[in-house]
Amino acid sequence: MQIQKYLDLNEEELTISCRKCGETLCNADENYKEHSAMRTGPVTDAGPAFEPPKKLLGQDPNLEFRQFFCPSCGVLFDHEFAREDDPILHDIEVDVDSIKA
Ligand SMILES: [Zn+2]
Known part of the structure; x- marks a missing residue:
């Protein structure tokens, strides 16, 4: 089952x-992100046209841009x-119990 553009959930082995x-x-x-290769950098790494999400903007100078790679x-x-x-962030939480059921 596809759970994200480049991520698959194996419903038999219960793995990502x-x-x-x-x-x-x-x-x-x-959290698959903890098992990915992570690269962090300043928010400007997201590109010159990028505007950080408003809810995170809050004048916080320590905001960073994280990328997660295979x-x-x-x-x-x-x-x-x-x-x-x-x-x-743990943004994809798989409900394992409902898969097993
Ligand atoms: Zn890969």
């Missing part, structure tokens, strides 16, 4: 894998904006 190269990243109930093939899974000391 890369759609491009097939690399298994983690168990379905884990550790095997390097495809870009996702990106996020966060303060430097924020934990990695």
Whole structure:
């Protein structure tokens, strides 16, 4: 089952894998981002035309731009904006129990 552009959920093994190269990243109930290759940089890395989301803008100088890549093939899974000391956002939470049921 496709859960994101380059992410697949294996409903039998309950794992998340890369759609491009097939690399298994983690168990379905884990945050795949913590198993990705992460690159962080200033928000300007997002491009000169980019405007950070208003809710994060708040004059915070420590806002950073994080990109998450497949550790095997390097495809870009996702990106996020966060303060430097924020934990990695867990934006895809798989309801493992409902899959098993
Ligand atoms: Zn890959």
